[in-house]
Amino acid sequence: MSHPTTVAAPHHHAPPQGFLRTHVFSLDHKVIGKQYLDLALVAVCIGMLLSWLMRFHLAWPETPIPGLAKLSPNGAAGGVITPEYYLALMTMHGTIMVFFVLTTAPFAGFGNYFLPIQVGAEDMAFPRINMMSFWVTLVAFLVLISGFFVGDGPPLSGWTAYAPLSAVGKDAGPGQGVGQTLWAVSITLFCVAQLLGALNFITTTLDLRTKGMSLARMPYSTWAWFITSVIGLIAFAVLMPACILLILDRVAGTSFFIPAGLVISDRLQPHSGGSPLLWQHLFWFFGHPEVYIAILPGFGIISHILPAFARKPLLGPRVLIACLVAIAFLSYTVWGHHMFLSGMNPFSATLFSVPTLIITIPATIVTLLWIGTVYGANLRFTTPALFCLGFVSVFVSGGISGFFLAQPSIDTYLHGTYFVVGHFHFVMGVAAMFGIFAGTYFWAPKMFGRMMNETLGKWHFWLTFIGVYCVFMPMHYLGLAGNVRRYSAFTDDYLKPMIPLHQFITIAALCTGVAQLLFLFNLVRARFRGPKAPDNPWEATTLEWSTTSPPPFDNFGGRPPVVHHGPNEYGATGATGATGDYVMQASPQSAGPA
C-alpha cells in the first residue's frame, strides 16, 4: 500500500456558469450525487406506493381502493386490482427498489458525492462520463416507468424476468408486449450507466487520492464503494448482454432462451434451441452479487459512522477490509443457490451451497466488529447512530435466515414461499435502507449546509425500527407454513387461514410507510430551513469534515488537503477537536495514545 506520489490531479473543468450547467447538466460530482439521491427518492416513493397497493390487495382483495380506477382503468377497474395488475405492481416494485433505489442511492448517490471528497480529490476522474452515467440512469428509469402507460400493460414477469415467460412476447398473456421490452431496454441502459460509474469510481480511488491518502488511510465508506465498483463492473457486464439477448428473443426472432416445442395460446412457437436455464444462470450471476452491491455500501457507511458516535476506533479495520474483499470474491461463487430447484443438475447444488454458507463467516465477523465497537464505547444517540445500531440488528435478522435457504434440502420446502421474501427484505432491503437513512442523517449537514431535525429523526427511527420487524418477521412464519409468494390472492384451502396474519402485515406496512413522511418532510425542510450546519457537527475525522458545509465547487477551495492520519483516530487523549478525543485526517498534529 504505497502512498501516491502526486497530489490530486488539477481540476478538469472550470466552475459552471448559468442555472442549467450548475444544477441540471452539471459536471460536479456533488451535484450529480444529489441528482442520484433525488432520483432514488422519487423512485422509493413510487416503489413504496406500489407495495402499499399490493399489501392492501393481499389483505382485503375485494375492497376497492379509492382513486385507483382513475389511475389505472384497465389494471384496477372499479378500484379492485386484477391478478395481472398485481403481478405488474410486484414486478415494478422489485425492479424500482433493487435498481433505482438500493443501487442508486447508497452506491451511485452517496458514492458520487463523498468518494472524491474523502480521498481529497476535486472531482471524479471522468466528470463528463459521470454526468452521462446519471442521465442514462434517468432515461432508464423513465423507460421503465413508461411501461405503466403502454397498451399491452406493464411487465409482470417479476424483477427476475424468467424466460420463456419474458421472452416469447404477447402470446404469453398480458404484460408480455411492449411493457416487457421496455423493462429489458431499461435494465440494459441501467447496466451501461453502472458500468461507466464503476469505472469512474475505481479510477478516482486509485488515481486521485491526495497526498498522504494511502490505501490504508482510506475511509471505510470509500473502501466499500471501491469494492462495490469492482463487483458491479463484473456483474453488470453480464446482465447487460443477457438483457440484449432477451430483447433479441423478443423482437428479432432469436431463440437464446426459448427451447423448441413450446405451445403458448394454442400456437406452436417458432423458436428452437434456446435454454431457459441460460437466462437464469446469467441473471443470477449478476443477481447475487447485486445483493452485495446493495448492501456493501451500507457496510461501509455503518463502519464509517459508528466510530464517530461510539467515540472510539472501529474494531479491526483491516479485518473489515479483508472481509469485504472476501465477500466480494465469494459473491461470484454462489449464484446457483437461487436455482436449487430449477432443474439444474442436483449434484451442483452442494457445490453452490458450500460457498453460500462460507460467505456467512466474513459477514458474521463484520457484524461482530460492529458489536465489538459498541462495547466500551461512549455512545452518542443521535439519529444516524440509532440507524447504525438498527442496521446491525436487522442485518443479523436477515442474515440468520440465510442459513436455511443456503441448504438445498431445506430450500426444497422454503423456496418460493414468504420465508424468502422476509429474508431478502431484511438483509438487502431494510438493512440497506437503514444504511441509506444513517448516511442521510449523517451527511445531510454537509450536503445541504443545514442540520436535519433530531426529534423528527428519532421518531422516524423508532417507528421504522419497530415497523419493519412487524412487517418482515411474520413473513418467516408464513413461509414456514408454506405460504407461497407472488400470489395475488390466497384462494388455496391451506392458505386461507394465513389471511389474518397478512392483514396484520399490511397494517404494519401502511403505518411504517406513513412514518417515512417524517423523513421526507425532515429531508426537504433541511434543504431550506433549520440551523446552519458547522463544518464538522459530529466531530468526525475524515476529509469531508475538513471543508465547509456545503463544500465549495472544487471541494477544498483550491488547497488540496494533505493526509497525516487514518480515519480511525477516535478516543485519542490530548488530540484536537472540541472534546479533544479525535484527530482529523488532515490534521498535522500527531495522535496521542488511543
Next chain:
Amino acid sequence: MGKLFAVVLTIITVVSTALFVAHTWWLPVDISAHGQAIDRQLSETMVTSGVLFVLSQFALALFVWRYADRGDGRKAKTFPGGVTPMVLFATVLVGAEILALTFVGSKVWAGIYQTPPDPGSLQIDVQSEQFAFYFRYPGPDGKFGATHPELINEANENYFGLDPAHDVSARDDIVVPTLTIPVNRPIALTLRAKDVSHAFYVPELRIQQDFVPGLAIPLHFTATDTGKHEIVCTQLCGLGHYNMRAYIEVISQAAFDQWLKDKAAQQ
C-alpha cells in the same frame, strides 16, 4: 435513549423467538418418506441459528444499554482480547456449524435428488401449462405414448400432444387433472412444461421442483399417509399463477388398482 433501544430490541427478539419456538405458524403435517429428514434438518438449523440470533441481538442490546456517553470524559474501552480472538472464535463457531449443516444436509438432499428412483416406482408424466397441471399414466401396456407438441390441443383435451391414430402405446394412456397415487409406493414423476416455467409444490410432501420448458425433470417420492392435498405452482407463470393448482389424492393400493382399472376402461 440507549436503555430504550436495549429494551425494544430485547422485546423484539423475545417475541420473534417465542413465536418460532411455540410453532404458532409451522409446517403442515408431513406425509412423505423423506420429509422427516428435512424436518429434522430444519429444526436443527432453527436451534443453531436461533441461538446465534438471540446471542447477537442480546449482546448488541446489552452493550448499547451499558455504554452510553455520560459526558464525563470516560475513556473508551477496547474489546477484551482485541480482534484476533473474535475472528478466530467466529470462524471456528460458524465454520463448525457450516460443516455440520453441510455434512447432514448434503445427505438429506442426496437422498431425495441424487438417488435414482426405486425400479418398481409407479411412473407418472406431469404436464404443466398456464394455469393447470395434467397427469398421465401409461395404461395397461405399461408404455407411454410419444408426445408431439404440434398436436397439443386444449379443445380436444389432448394436453400432452398424443397421437393415438398412429401410436399404439398412446391409445391407452390415462390423462387426468388430479394426481392419484397409492400410499407407501415409490412414485417417479417426469415434469414437463408446455409453455413457460411452473413449479410443483406440495408442502405436506416436503417437495418442490420447477418445470422448465425443454427439459423433462425427474422427481420421486413416496407418500406415507392417505389423504387429499393441494399441488400449487410456485414459479411465476402469468396472470393466473395464484390460481394454478391441482390435487394429489393418496389412497390405498387396492383402491388405486380399482381406480386405474376404471380409468382404463373409460379409454
